[in-house]
Amino acid sequence: MIFISKAKSRVQGKKVRGFSLVRCEQCDSEVEMRNDHWKKAKSCKNCVNKTHGDSNTRLFKIWQGMISRVRYKPKTYADINMSMDDEWKANFLSFKKWATDNGYKDNLTIERMENHIGYHPCNCIWATSSEQQNNKREIQSNNTSGYKGVSKQGNKWRAGKTINKKSICFGLYNTKEEAIESYKENTK
Ligand SMILES: [Zn+2]
Numbered sequence: 001m002i003f004i005s006k007a008k009s010r011v012q013g014k015k016v017r018g019f020s021l022v023r024c025e026q027c028d029s030e031v032e033m034r035n036d037h038w039k040k041a042k043s044c045k046n047c048v049n050k051t052h053g054d055s056n057t058r059l060f061k062i063w064q065g066m067i068s069r070v071r072y073k074p075k076t077y078a079d080i081n082m083s084m085d086d087e088w089k090a091n092f093l094s095f096k097k098w099a100t101d102n103g104y105k106d107n108l109t110i111e112r113m114e115n116h117i118g119y120h121p122c123n124c125i126w127a128t129s130s131e132q133q134n135n136k137r138e139i140q141s142n143n144t145s146g147y148k149g150v151s152k153q154g155n156k157w158r159a160g161k162t163i164n165k166k167s168i169c170f171g172l173y174n175t176k177e178e179a180i181e182s183y184k185e186n187t188k
Contacts, residue, residue, distance in 0.1 A: 001038045004030060026067060027090065051092050058106055063088075063095050066110070066119050083118035102126060113153050122158050122169025149183040150176065159183040 007019040018035040024044035031044045042048075042055060054060045070084045088095040098121050099110075108126035110119070117123040149161050153172060157179035160169040170186045173179040 001025065001033070001041050001043070003038075007032045025071070026064065026092075028071065047092075054092065054096065059096060059099055059104060060092060062110055063092050070119065083120070085120045088119065088121075099126070113151075113158075117162065120169060122153070122160050122172060125153060147176075147180050147183065149187070150179045159186070161187070 002023040002025060004021045004023055007021045009016050009018050011017075012034075019032050020035055020038060021030055021032055022038045023030050024047055026043040026047040029044060029046070033041065033044075043051075048055070051060060066084055067089060070082045070089070085095075088098070102125065104126050108128060110124050111127045112118065113123050113125065149159055149170075151158050156172040156174060157176045158169065158172050159179040159182040160171075161183075162168070170182045171179075173182060
């Protein structure tokens with residue numbers, strides 16, 4: 001939580017409690033919280049409810065790390081334009097669903113296939129750190145299929161396009177042909 005300003009004290013029971021206006025680092029909303037609460041809190045109540053008790057998991061920490069990279073703490077020049085899928089950003093569970101559907105394991109890290117696209121379902125895979133290096137090399141030398149909008153992503157084929165640095169993903173497919181079909185359908 002990030003402190004913004006002091007808020008009005010309130011009487012709760014018989015005690016006067018100090019309150020502050022603080023910003024939740026996860027959802028970016030401004031909320032008033034009791035002084036003795038917000039300093040210990042990792043997020044606002046809404047966010048706590050959304051995580052359904054997952055806030056101590058590794059996956060949750062990965063999600064938080066992504067959010068802080070895109071919002072608050074650009075570590076490198078590339079981070080400045082880093083973007084993240086709106087649904088992922090708004091809701092941990094949406095990211096969690098994608099992660100479990102796409103082979104998340106505790107020894108894997110999230111990898112962006114193309115750095116400039118950012119954290120989007122169609123641009124990310126789970127990989128070990130040595131796989132990451134290989135993928136980066138592969139994508140530099142051999143990421144295209146010969147067809148516009150279709151590229152290899154891990155062991156799948158991705159159809160999509162980039163508009164104003166925002167990655168639009170049509171889907172991930174098992175075969176190149178399916179991905180080409182999808183690109184044609186979606187760009188008619
Ligand atoms: Zn929040």
